[in-house]
Amino acid sequence: MKNLIKVILLLLIYPNTLFAGQELVIDTGNTTWVIISSILVMIMTPGLAFFYSGMVSNKNVVSTIMHSYLKLCSISIIWVLWGYSLSFGDSLNGIIGNLKYIGFQDVINTVASGTDIPHSVFALFQGMFAVITVAIITGSFAERVRLAPMLIFSAIWITFVYAPVAHWVWGGGWIHTMMNPLDFAGGAVVHINSAIAGLVAAIYLGKRVECTYTIKAHNIPLTILGACLLWFGWFGFNAGSALSSGQLAGLALLNTNLAAAAGALGWFVIEAYRHKQTSAIGIISGSIAGLVAITPAAGYITPIAAIVTGFLSGLICYWAVTILKPKLGYDDSLDAFGIHGIGGLWGAIATGLFATIQVNESGANGLFYGETKLFFAQIFSSLIVILYSAIMTFVILKILRSCMNIRVSIDEEKEGLDKSLHGERGYSINN
Numbered sequence: 001m002k003n004l005i006k007v008i009l010l011l012l013i014y015p016n017t018l019f020a021g022q023e024l025v026i027d028t029g030n031t032t033w034v035i036i037s038s039i040l041v042m043i044m045t046p047g048l049a050f051f052y053s054g055m056v057s058n059k060n061v062v063s064t065i066m067h068s069y070l071k072l073c074s075i076s077i078i079w080v081l082w083g084y085s086l087s088f089g090d091s092l093n094g095i096i097g098n099l100k101y102i103g104f105q106d107v108i109n110t111v112a113s114g115t116d117i118p119h120s121v122f123a124l125f126q127g128m129f130a131v132i133t134v135a136i137i138t139g140s141f142a143e144r145v146r147l148a149p150m151l152i153f154s155a156i157w158i159t160f161v162y163a164p165v166a167h168w169v170w171g172g173g174w175i176h177t178m179m180n181p182l183d184f185a186g187g188a189v190v191h192i193n194s195a196i197a198g199l200v201a202a203i204y205l206g207k208r209v210e211c212t213y214t215i216k217a218h219n220i221p222l223t224i225l226g227a228c229l230l231w232f233g234w235f236g237f238n239a240g241s242a243l244s245s246g247q248l249a250g251l252a253l254l255n256t257n258l259a260a261a262a263g264a265l266g267w268f269v270i271e272a273y274r275h276k277q278t279s280a281i282g283i284i285s286g287s288i289a290g291l292v293a294i295t296p297a298a299g300y301i302t303p304i305a306a307i308v309t310g311f312l313s314g315l316i317c318y319w320a321v322t323i324l325k326p327k328l329g330y331d332d333s334l335d336a337f338g339i340h341g342i343g344g345l346w347g348a349i350a351t352g353l354f355a356t357i358q359v360n361e362s363g364a365n366g367l368f369y370g371e372t373k374l375f376f377a378q379i380f381s382s383l384i385v386i387l388y389s390a391i392m393t394f395v396i397l398k399i400l401r402s403c404m405n406i407r408v409s410i411d412e413e414k415e416g417l418d419k420s421l422h423g424e425r426g427y428s429i430n431n
Contacts, residue, residue: 027116030244034121037240041128044233045072045135051226051288052139053426055281055334058218059416060143061426067138067147071154072131078155079127080104086163087171088126094174097167115243125240126166132237133162133190139336140198144208144413147421149406153396157197161392165193165385181381182355182364182374184252185241187296187347188385195341196389199332204397205406207331209413215334220280227284231260234291238298251359252298256291259298259310263290266314282318285339289317292343296378297351301366305354309347317343345382352378 049068053061075083082102089097101107104123112122134154168175169189175181183189217223238256242249267286271278290310297309321338332338352375355366367375400406407413412420419425 025111025116026118027244030115031117031121033245033249034117034125034240034243037236038121038125038128040233040236041125041132041240042072042233044128044132044230044237045069047226047229047233048132048135048139049226050222051230051284052142052334054219054221054223054226055215055217056143057216057416058426059418061218061222061418062422062424063147063417064138064142066422067142067150068135070147070151071135071138074151074154075131075134075158076127078158079123079130083130083158083163084123084127086159087130087166088123089171091167091172094168094172094177096164096173097171112243117243122243129186129190129237130158130162130166133186133194134158136191136194136336136340137198137201139334140195140202140332141205142333143417144333144407145205146406146408149400149404152404153400153406156396156400157393160396161197161389162189162193165189165388168384169381175381175384179377179381180364181348181377182300182351183296183348183381184299184351185238185295187292187344187351188382191292191295191340191344192348192382192385193389195337195339195344196386197393199330199337199341200390200393201397202332202337203330204394208333209410211331213326213331215281217281224280224284227287231287231291234260234295238295242299248299248360254303255294255298255301255306258303258306259290259294259313260287261290262307262310263287263293263314263317266290266311267318268314270315270318285317285321285335286314289313289339289343292317292340293347293350295344296347297354300351300356300360301354302356302359305350309350309354312350313343313346316346345386348378348382349375352376 045068049065052068053064056064080103085099085101086097089100092098107119107123110119112119115122134157166189167173169181169183234256235253239249239253242252264283264287267282267289268278271282290313293309293313294306301309317339320342321335325332325338351366353366353368355364355374356369357363357365364374365371408417408420
């Protein structure tokens with residue numbers, strides 16, 4: 001009788017446990033680590049806001065920051081309402097998740113599948129990934145778009161682009177089932193996906209009135225601060241993806257730091273060789289390139305391979321930003337495509353080259369360890385994400401443009417978005 005009363009009380013207090021079909025067994029150490037990692041990934045979005053805002057002109061600093069900040073607000077809510085369910089709900093023919101978790105139904109007071117952490121913690125951690133992915137896109141069309149249309153674009157994009165891709169790769173969808181590529185923390189899902197969307201938007205919306213193909217940062221210390229926050233937050237981004245505080249998280253943490261350092265040095269070396277001087281913007285861009293490249297590989301490769309991956313990312317992304325962009329003539333305002341797109345693609349390929357089961361439990365070796373299957377899976381899965389993101393982003397923008405003005409007017413752009421759209425200034429010295 002006493003046990004029956006306990007069961008009844010348990011169901012009254014935690015009704016979701018009846019339907020989840022899982023025993024609520026939580027590892028507090030792993031839970032604490034993923035909570036901390038969620039906070040670290042959240043910090044990346046304001047870090048990105050500082051990173052981007054320092055590189056625009058001083059008349060657009062507030063507008064640029066607000067793009068990231070408001071996406072943190074809006075995507076956080078959308079993720080709970082339907083984004084998480086579409087990404088990680090039970091698969092519908094491998095295409096999209098069902099609405100099992102809509103409004104976080106059956107998320108509270110359950111354990112995330114395959115883990116020993118609360119489902120709500122896992123869902124929050126993944127939600128911060130969705131936020132930063134949409135925020136990255138901002139860098140490609142900074143200084144020329146209205147805020148409200150871009151918030152609408154973000155809501156649609158997270159629903160019809162990010163959620164399906166996340167499901168395909170991480171949620172048991174068809175890419176995972178058919179190819180089983182390795183994407184430890186979001187090389188394709190986050191970086192390639194967002195960068196392609198940004199590139200399409202930059203081309204579709206057209207160049208800025210004062211387009212120059214080089215960044216003329218108005219506040220380099222602000223950009224450096226943003227880069228430091230990104231590096232700091234990236235430890236949670238990558239090591240948190242282990243979903244535990246064990247050996248795998250330690251490997252990812254180590255590789256993340258090594259790749260960032262090597263990426264900065266790679267950019268430093270090539271810039272010094274070509275121009276006989278080095279720039280602060282270049283060095284921190286190299287570190288971000290290294291962080292992007294190591295993201296899909298963080299838990300799958302050795303530390304030496306992480307150094308090689310990071311160093312080469314500095315060289316490759318330098319080429320994309322300083323040579324490829326001016327040659328092709330697209331106005332990627334803050335080099336989101338050059339860093340996240342090219343760096344993310346290189347990271348996916350590097351995973352296919354350097355992955356080894358000697359240091360991870362992925363069950364797959366890369367090309368340099370005698371196997372070809374993973375290498376081709378990395379390439380084909382990346383190409384699929386590129387095509388899908390490009391097509392869907394174009395369709396979304398075309399529909400939105402038929403309904404509203406996405407770009408600011410020429411006069412508003414010349415005046416600066418801070419004053420024309422917000423009635424504010426980033427700096428009020430000498431009023």
